[in-house]
Amino acid sequence: MDYENDLPDLSHWKAVMEFTVEQAALLMAMIDPLDVETLAQAKEQQFPRWKKAHAHCLSIVSAIRQGMISPVICCAWVLPENYSEQPYAMNIKPSDRTYDISPAHTVISRAALLNWIETERVQVTKPASPAKLTQLDQKQAEIIEATPLALPYRGHTSEGLEFVEDAIKQLWSTYDPDDPSTAPSQTEVVEYLKGRGAGANMAQAVNLILRPRHLSPGNRKNRSAATNKS
Numbered sequence: 001m002d003y004e005n006d007l008p009d010l011s012h013w014k015a016v017m018e019f020t021v022e023q024a025a026l027l028m029a030m031i032d033p034l035d036v037e038t039l040a041q042a043k044e045q046q047f048p049r050w051k052k053a054h055a056h057c058l059s060i061v062s063a064i065r066q067g068m069i070s071p072v073i074c075c076a077w078v079l080p081e082n083y084s085e086q087p088y089a090m091n092i093k094p095s096d097r098t099y100d101i102s103p104a105h106t107v108i109s110r111a112a113l114l115n116w117i118e119t120e121r122v123q124v125t126k127p128a129s130p131a132k133l134t135q136l137d138q139k140q141a142e143i144i145e146a147t148p149l150a151l152p153y154r155g156h157t158s159e160g161l162e163f164v165e166d167a168i169k170q171l172w173s174t175y176d177p178d179d180p181s182t183a184p185s186q187t188e189v190v191e192y193l194k195g196r197g198a199g200a201n202m203a204q205a206v207n208l209i210l211r212p213r214h215l216s217p218g219n220r221k222n223r224s225a226a227t228n229k230s
Contacts, residue, residue: 007127008032017110018072021064021103024113025057030125038104049125059122060108061101064094068120069112070166070196075105111173163198163206172210183215 007030023033029052036042042050063069075089076099089105171184186207193203
């Protein structure tokens with residue numbers, strides 16, 4: 001980590017669960033996107049650490065291309081050949097290299113960003129004297145520190161493994177074992193994976209693999225019945 005003094009207070013961003021790539025890059029460099037909205041403005045105004053923010057942006061885009069970060073929305077900024085038409089944002093697949101990914105319009109989740117930072121040991125700017133973590137932040141930090149990479153690379157991959165890793169990053173990374181309500185529902189997992197291109201059977205299989213046994217609908221039903229009998 002890069003530790004520096006006199007950094008802005010960004011605690012008001014803690015409740016934000018999704019960012020544009022541009023916002024994420026600014027935040028990683030401890031630049032408040034409410035003070036400067038774009039990377040171009042940060043450079044123009046010579047904000048401290050603007051070069052770090054630009055480098056973070058390139059890193060995030062590269063991670064999206066490599067499948068390390070699964071975006072919520074992946075967009076390109078299209079400039080029509082007919083100059084009388086207005087530029088517009090267009091949804092694209094992360095693997096589509098016909099267009100450049102637009103950092104200003106592509107959206108990523110906090111969970112996916114943090115997972116990438118932890119997994120790849122990305123250097124981000126931190127205060128020299130970090131404020132005391134809240135109880136929830138401390139618990140999440142302990143879970144992240146104690147949990148190894150879910151799917152370490154062993155020289156083999158497949159479409160199914162990619163869907164598993166994607167679901168972990170996007171849906172299960174914020175799950176608290178002590179609070180079952182934080183677990184994504186079966187419908188959420190299945191519909192998300194189908195939206196990512198998985199077939200119905202594949203989506204159901206991934207859901208079964210990732211869902212702890214005590215959270216399965218059948219097990220909860222059996223437990224409820226046992227409780228009622230007693």
